[in-house]
Amino acid sequence: xLYEPSHGSAPDIAGQGVANPLATILSAAMMLRFSLxxxxxxxxxESAVQSVLAQGLRTGDIWxxxxxxxxxxxxxxxxxxxxxxxxxxG
Numbered sequence: 001x002l003y004e005p006s007h008g009s010a011p012d013i014a015g016q017g018v019a020n021p022l023a024t025i026l027s028a029a030m031m032l033r034f035s036l037x038x039x040x041x042x043x044x045x046e047s048a049v050q051s052v053l054a055q056g057l058r059t060g061d062i063w064x065x066x067x068x069x070x071x072x073x074x075x076x077x078x079x080x081x082x083x084x085x086x087x088x089x090g
Contacts, residue, residue: 001030001031001034003028003030003031004027017072018060018072019059020060020062020072021076021079022049022075025045025049026045026049028045029049032045045079051082052079052082055068055078057070059072059075
């Protein structure tokens with residue numbers, strides 16, 4: 001299969017920390033689920049993304065009042081932390 005987020009490479013915003021990494025992260029979950037037969041790993045990633053969004057973290061493109069605007073790295077780090085926490089605590 002071919003898995004990629006629907007956005008382009010966005011060279012105009014490269015290095016600015018404003019890109020939303022969630023589509024790329026969720027594309028990796030799709031690859032794990034549908035090509036690599038790793039549904040548990042895909043579930044962990046998808047749950048981590050849901051957890052981060054439930055905490056109110058948002059990149060600028062999906063930000064709304066009452067949520068916390070974060071940059072690309074902070075969003076990615078939050079997802080990694082949620083995956084790690086889920087793995088450690090079960």
